[in-house]
Amino acid sequence: MTDSKNERVKSVIRYILFFIGGGVFLCCFGFIRDWGMGYHPGITGYIIPMLVGGVTGIIIGRLFFKSRKQFMQSGVEEGERKQVEEALRESEKKFRNIIESSPMGMHMYQLEADGRLVFTGANPSADALLGVENSQFIGKTIEEAFPPLKDTEVPERYRLAAGKGIPWETEQIAYEDDKIAGAFEVHAFQTSPGRMVTTFLEITERKRAEEEIKKLNEELEQRVKERTAQLEAANKELKTFNYSVSHDLRAPLRAIDGFSRVLLEDYTDKLDEEGKDYLERVCKGAERMSILIDDMLKLSRVTTYEMDKKKVDMSKLVGRIAEELQALEEDRKIEFIIPGNIQIQADEHLLTIVLQNLLGNAVKFTSQKETARIEFGVRDTGGIREFFIKDNGAGFKMEYEDKLFVPFQRLHSMQEFSGSGIGLSIVERIILRHNGKIRAESEENKGATFYFSFH
Amino acid sequence: MNKKVILLIEDNQDDEMLTLRAMKKNNILNEVIVLRDGEEALDYIFAKGKYEGRDATEVPQVILLDLNLPKVSGLEILRRIREDERTCLFPVVVLTSSNSEKDMVESYKLGANSYIRKPVDFDQFVDSVKQLGLYWLVLNEIPADTK
Numbered sequence: 001m002t003d004s005k006n007e008r009v010k011s012v013i014r015y016i017l018f019f020i021g022g023g024v025f026l027c028c029f030g031f032i033r034d035w036g037m038g039y040h041p042g043i044t045g046y047i048i049p050m051l052v053g054g055v056t057g058i059i060i061g062r063l064f065f066k067s068r069k070q071f072m073q074s075g076v077e078e079g080e081r082k083q084v085e086e087a088l089r090e091s092e093k094k095f096r097n098i099i100e101s102s103p104m105g106m107h108m109y110q111l112e113a114d115g116r117l118v119f120t121g122a123n124p125s126a127d128a129l130l131g132v133e134n135s136q137f138i139g140k141t142i143e144e145a146f147p148p149l150k151d152t153e154v155p156e157r158y159r160l161a162a163g164k165g166i167p168w169e170t171e172q173i174a175y176e177d178d179k180i181a182g183a184f185e186v187h188a189f190q191t192s193p194g195r196m197v198t199t200f201l202e203i204t205e206r207k208r209a210e211e212e213i214k215k216l217n218e219e220l221e222q223r224v225k226e227r228t229a230q231l232e233a234a235n236k237e238l239k240t241f242n243y244s245v246s247h248d249l250r251a252p253l254r255a256i257d258g259f260s261r262v263l264l265e266d267y268t269d270k271l272d273e274e275g276k277d278y279l280e281r282v283c284k285g286a287e288r289m290s291i292l293i294d295d296m297l298k299l300s301r302v303t304t305y306e307m308d309k310k311k312v313d314m315s316k317l318v319g320r321i322a323e324e325l326q327a328l329e330e331d332r333k334i335e336f337i338i339p340g341n342i343q344i345q346a347d348e349h350l351l352t353i354v355l356q357n358l359l360g361n362a363v364k365f366t367s368q369k370e371t372a373r374i375e376f377g378v379r380d381t382g383g384i385r386e387f388f389i390k391d392n393g394a395g396f397k398m399e400y401e402d403k404l405f406v407p408f409q410r411l412h413s414m415q416e417f418s419g420s421g422i423g424l425s426i427v428e429r430i431i432l433r434h435n436g437k438i439r440a441e442s443e444e445n446k447g448a449t450f451y452f453s454f455h
Numbered sequence: 456m457n458k459k460v461i462l463l464i465e466d467n468q469d470d471e472m473l474t475l476r477a478m479k480k481n482n483i484l485n486e487v488i489v490l491r492d493g494e495e496a497l498d499y500i501f502a503k504g505k506y507e508g509r510d511a512t513e514v515p516q517v518i519l520l521d522l523n524l525p526k527v528s529g530l531e532i533l534r535r536i537r538e539d540e541r542t543c544l545f546p547v548v549v550l551t552s553s554n555s556e557k558d559m560v561e562s563y564k565l566g567a568n569s570y571i572r573k574p575v576d577f578d579q580f581v582d583s584v585k586q587l588g589l590y591w592l593v594l595n596e597i598p599a600d601t602k
Contacts, residue, residue, distance in 0.1 A: 243555055247523060250552045250575055255469035258577035262476065283577075290575040297554075 014065065015058055022057015023050040104199040105129040105184075109142065111162035111194045117142045117155060120195075129184070129202055161188040162196035172200075173207060183207035239304050242297055249293050257286035292408070295422035299407060302429050307347040309434075314342045314351070314387070318376045321355050325363045334363060337375040342387075346454050350430045357423040358389045358450055364417055365448070366393030381451075390449040395442040404440055427452075459516035459597075461487045464496045464532065465550075466524050473577065474519070474550075477584035483592060485516055493527025497535060500542055511541050514598065517591040520567075522551040522558055530561055537566040544598055546591065 030049040099106060105126035110118050118141055122134030137145035142155050149155060160166040167189040174182045184200040191197050260282045264271070271279070315338055322336040344351075359374065366372035375390045396404075396411045403409045407425040431438045435455040442448035461483075465471050471489055478487065490496040498504035502511040518536070522529035529549065536542045548569040549562045559570050571587065574580050 243553070246555060247551075247553045250573075251467055251470065253575045254473065254552070254573060254577070254580070257575055258469065258473040258580065261577040262473075287576055 014061070018058040018061030019054035020057075021061065023054035025057065026050065026053025029053075099123045102199075104201045107134065107198045107200075108191075109158055109162055109196050109198075111159060111196070115159075117159055117162065119145045126200075129200065158188055158196060158198065161190050162194055165190040165193075171203070171207075180204060180208050180211060235304050238300060242300055242304070245293060246297055250290065253286045253290050253293075257283050260286070291420055295408075295420050299422060299426050299429065302350065302353070302426055302433070305347075305350065307350065307433065309345055309347050312344055312346055312348050312351055314344050314355075315340045315376075317348075317352060318355055318359065321352070321359050322374070325359060329363060329367075332367070332372065333370070334366070334372040334374065337373070337377070339377055342378050344387075344454060346434055350433070354427045354430050354452075355389075357427045361423060362389055362391035362393065362448075364393075364419070365395075366391050367417075369393060384453050386451050386453050388449050388451045390447065392447040395444050395446050395448045397444050398442060401440065405438070459485060459514065461485045461592075462490065462496075462499070462515045462518040463487050464490045464493075464518065464524065464529070465521045466491050467521070470521070470573065473580065474584065477581040478588065480581055481585040481588050483584075483588045485592065488515075493524040493529070493532055496524070496532050497527060500532075500536060500545075501539065515545060516597065517587075517595075518545055518547045519550045519587075520547055522549060522553055522562070530558075530565060533562065533565045533567055546595065546597055548587065548591065550587075 026049045027046045030046060034045075100123055102123060103125055105128070106123045107119065107126055108121040110120050112118055118139065119134075119137045121138060126134050142158060143150045157168040157170075161168055167187070169185070169187045172184045172186055173180060181204075182202070183204045183206070185203045186198055186200045188196060188198040260279045264276060264279050264283075268276075318338050319336075322334075322338065326332075326334055326336075359376075362374045363372065366374065369392060373392045376388070377390075378385060378387050380386070394412070394417070400411050403411065405424045405428040408421040410419065410421040428438055431452050431454070436453045438450065438452040440448055440450045461478075463471065463474060465474065471491075475487060475489075488499065490499055494504075499506045499509070500511070502509040520529050520533060524532070529551070533547060533549070536545055536547060543566075546568050547566070548571060549567045550571050550573060551558065552573050554572050562570050571583060574583060
């Protein structure tokens with residue numbers, strides 16, 4: 001507002017100046033002419049020339065001023081126009097550079113009023129990627145330029161992009177002999193109403209890598225399937241083996257034991273002490289073998305058993321087993337220490353076997369102590385939850401540690417402590433099936449502690 | 456009183472001998488009919504083949520049935536006994552070496568009255584037979600002939 005006021009003030013001053021200028025000029029002119037002719041009309045004689053001169057001055061001044069303004073304006077306009085043109089050229093050059101140097105191939109299309117989609121240009125990458133000189137297609141319709149595309153969805157998609165601004169993206173893969181010869185990632189989008197661009201990016205390597213990974217995965221799946229089938233077959237064989245073992249090996253044992261007894265009974269008077277002794281040993285041998293068969297079966301059943309892991313209250317379980325064991329040893333004093341509320345994720349049946357064995361051992365090996373003290377607990381060892389069962393019984397020498405979990409290996413004679421030596425093997429196998437670990441620490445006559453963990 | 460028959464379906468001759476001896480030791484004086492394979496057992500029970508003419512409705516005191524038999528298995532015999540109207544009430548005790556849980560479940564499912572594992576130890580075996588005798592021959596009651 002102040003500006004136009006300024007403008008008005010300026011033009012008023014201008015007009016006054018023109019008026020004065022014109023008036024003075026004509027007066028002077030008149031004055032000099034009159035004086036030259038000896039004519040002295042007085043001031044009033046000059047009023048009319050003054051006015052005329054003034055008005056003329058205004059008219060001429062205005063014309064002059066306007067044309068000068070226009071001249072200046074056009075100069076400015078020219079200057080401005082030049083500036084704008086320059087800026088436009090710069091901008092165009094910048095964007096053109098992007099298109100020209102882009103590694104993505106670009107095709108430009110224009111949708112004509114009659115529905116034809118006309119190819120309007122391409123960038124150098126398009127030429128390189130497609131191995132053609134795309135300039136030959138300029139002006140042609142997409143169907144004319146690229147006949148193979150005619151029966152595909154491509155022209156329709158491009159039309160939708162150009163006309164309705166619906167973008168589209170896809171992957172085009174060319175195969176040669178079952179291998180990927182070339183692959184492109186294609187994007188089609190509108191740049192302005194009726195105009196569109198498709199960009200295509202070479203992704204051959206990426207696609208090949210993807211296919212490779214897919215193939216490897218399938219191979220892996222196949223191998224896993226085969227391996228599982230093998231394992232299942234092995235397990236099944238083991239189960240069948242178990243069945244025959246349990247059944248077929250027993251029958252002859254029964255005959256051995258049975259008829260030895262029959263001999264002992266019916267031929268007592270015909271046998272001397274030695275004879276009777278030998279027959280007794282035959283019987284004991286058969287019995288022992290029967291126990292061994294049972295134990296082997298227990299061990300292999302632990303392997304083929306189908307686990308069902310769930311939350312188990314270990315404190316309660318230990319408590320129950322402790323009660324059962326105490327009931328079997330009525331005349332002994334056994335002190336059990338069992339902290340409450342220890343929970344764990346495991347198969348309950350197998351866990352029971354573990355605890356029965358470990359606690360049973362603890363009870364067995366403390367049988368020669370006045371007061372047996374058996375402690376169950378859990379502790380944190382380097383981030384792992386370790387359970388332990390500790391007793392104050394006979395213990396064992398640590399140098400025999402590696403024999404502890406071997407089937408049928410015993411560290412004591414049968415007279416000292418009974419047992420076939422299979423218990424700890426069974427325990428170890430169950431722990432391993434839970435992906436856990438077990439170890440023992442002991443000193444002769446100072447008790448033993450078994451540490452185990454689950455995962 | 457009519458002393459009823461005991462059927463012993465057992466293929467193992469050692470076991471047969473030991474079982475008979477154990478019964479004798481326990482004063483079990485019933486007639487024991489030994490059938491040595493599955494086919495023979497079915498022939499006898501249903502009065503076919505070489506046992507044609509036998510009275511099939513005669514109820515045995517107890518049938519001691521081993522599971523592992525040649526030709527027809529013990530479980531199959533059990534099924535057939537239970538399927539036939541004439542024989543479905545016969546008491547059947549499965550007496551076997553097998554300690555497979557599956558066998559036991561199958562036997563009970565097919566309608567066995569009892570399942571007993573033969574121990575290896577002969578003394579125990581004799582004791583088992585004694586208890587069998589006491590229960591099935593003395594204590595247990597069976598229906599009169601199913602005419």
